[in-house]
Amino acid sequence: MLGAFVCYMFVIWYGLGYWVAFALAVGIVALFGAVLDASVLRRVIGQPQFAVVMLTIGLGAIFRSFASIVWGSEIYSLPTPFSARTTRVGGVTVSHEYVAIIVGTVLLCALLYAFFTYSRVGVAMQAASQNQLAAYYMGIPVKRMFSLIWAISAGVAAIAGVLLAPVSLIDINLGFIGLKAFAAAVLGGFGSIPGALVGGITIGLIELFSGAYLPLGVKDVAAYVVLLLVLAIRPQGMFGTVGRKKV
Amino acid sequence: MRFAFKTAYEHDLGLFRDPVQRAWYAALLAGVILVPLAVPAYLSDISLVFIYGLCGLSLMVLAGYTGLVSLGHAAFLGIGAYAHVYFAQDLGLPWIVAVALASVLAAASGVLVGLPALRMTGVYLTIATLAFALIIQEVFTRWDHVTHGLKGRPVDKPVIFGVSFASDWAFYFLCLAVLIAALWLTANLLRSPTGRAWVAIRDSEIAAQSMGVHLARYKTLAFAYSAGLMGAAGALFSHKIGFLAPDIFTVLLSIQFLLMVVVGGLGSLHGALYGAVFVALLPVLISEARDLVPAWAGHAAAVLGKSVGDAVYLSLDRFVKQPGLEPGIFGLILVLFILFEPLGIYGRWRKIWLYFSTFPLYKAATFRRQKTYMRSERLR
């Protein structure tokens, strides 16, 4: 949400080009994520999980409030180089906006996967997330790692926001689409990136068909129903693994 | 410092630690009963505090004692409210039956949410409850026959056994009675095997299982009981606000309930009540601050010159009059409490009490939380 708003601000208020605004928005939000970690989230490391959960819930409310104060609480649209351009592919009209989203997503996923699996920093991050004390002893600057993780996470979210902006329009509740993304991840199975992609496509199809065949209103909540059903019946989703504590 | 000299196990089984504590609570009860004589104008607001207390109690049982954080409790409140109004007004059932049925219906939906909850922990459970809340909100909007959809529906005043409880003080005592009953029932549960099993689930699921605690049964029970309390609260809530609409039971309301239990102090019944008072007072405080803060800031800045003072006043005034500021303030308070006062108001009260009762031997480290650094230890 913040990424989308910042990009909008640069394009509409300051008249910068789309790509420049995109890069700036992602950079600023990533920096904001790192600063947030250094100032606020660092203090709750080591506390039980629900403390962190509630902290992020509170922060989310603050950000939505901040966004509505700075940018207003109406709905905005973001003009992009892909807007309102289409191509005919084999008899089907494909909108450039959607193609941009798909291409961007696939690129991003590949980049992240490579980063976490092959780069030293990525492996260090995984170590730090599993046992902080041991990571310290191995010479990993854990605090800096966490700030970096938050920066990456915020940056990725900002990219998602900017990619989504032309399609779903910008307003302060843009972040709630993350819930549907969560449904997709659960359906595909946690710990599996291809699973998340498959899950996302499946949810999209389910929404489409429920909009066509089921009563009004089901389409909006179809993703959530799927989420609850999957969690009740098969929590590891289609391809996922379930972790548990070793005693 | 008062030491309780215990001579029988009964002393530990009772609800109160010793006769002195019982006397204090009796005095509190007397005070609460006499409030209508002192401040008759605020009775309606205090009734809301009692209803919020019920909500806080419900979420405290689930989040504070069983460790299952739920972001969807406003949905149960709504289910209780709409069901009660439907049973009482559309079907014409007696008031008590309608409340009981609403409670049971809410409890059943709690079980429904509980089922996916059995397989998840931590964040994932919270997100699942959020999904449930959004589904239920959609159901409220679409199910015209029962909820009258977006048009909303007005709620009549309660009539129990033919006696009208429309007046402020009658409704006040009704809410008080329900709250006390709920407190008593919950306290009973918490000192029995069920309450201990809930705490065990919060602290270590695997150890609880090896002690014979059936995880699924007790988690579902926690959800059902919590949702049932919310359902009863919903019935009273519907009478209080007088008009039901789907956009009352939003995620923001759930966040307010969460705020209630965190600010009040997780893991104690007192915390639920402190939190309820806090959350009920907060909108009043915010609206007062909206008027006063720009004025004070303007006066303070006027030291630097009248134009500076005016500018500060005007800009602050425009800032605080914005809609959408309230959720931000809720979020800010939640964040501040988690960072600086994780034990909540009740925790702060206990620290103060301990300070004075053990003076000058108070140790600040008594309440310092142990941090766990291994992720597997934080995974319950």
Add this chain to the structure above:
Amino acid sequence: MTLFAADELVVNFGGIRAVDGVSFQVEAGQVFTIIGPNGAGKTTIFNLISRIYDPTSGRLLFRDEDITRVPPHEIARRGIARTFQNIELFEHATVLQNLLLGRHAHAQRRFAQELLFLPAVRARERAHREAAEKVIDFLDLQAYRDSFVVNLPYGVRKVVEMGRALCTEPALLLLDEPSSGLSVEETADMAFWIQDIRTLLGITVLMVEHDMSLVSAVSDRVLALNYGRVLASGSARDVQEHPEVIKAYLGG
């Protein structure tokens, strides 16, 4: 009388065979110790008995009943209790509440009665409290009765965990490394308690242990494991003098 028998247990974690065809019998009233290097599968066997893991094949027999597929919360009711290698106590509860939770297997759960705290519930609570107090007396935990576990030192926590297991009134007690992290004095206390548990309380003890002096002092039978397979089985001295056990585990 054979109280507990493991029959050709096999556990695979992906490609790793953690337990490979292990069989042993525990007689009633014995102290039976399992020794072996780390990763030999000892705690895995305990987790099998507590039903936290499912075996890939093999059977577990307790009092001649097959408990291989019993749900984990049933185990306590049947009379098997355990302690954990890395203490799994309820941190934010008092020692007394932890011990009372050990009574849960024997608690009658009547929700409606508990809701109203009827005299029947009160009487049962008092009975549970008396049983927990017996364990407190046995383990000398009186001083810590109302302390929160999170404030207690490690040695006391290990004792509390054993107390919680004893509150279950088990027939078979599983102790996972009871002396790890304990000082010499505390280990000596532990040896006395284990012997008292066997002699005075009549509970069969199955334990995993690394401290050979403790093993020699209390064990009736010892089983040595390595890489999930049985190396040797017999009296404590026989196993400790077995050449393969010395090569794999004891050294020198």
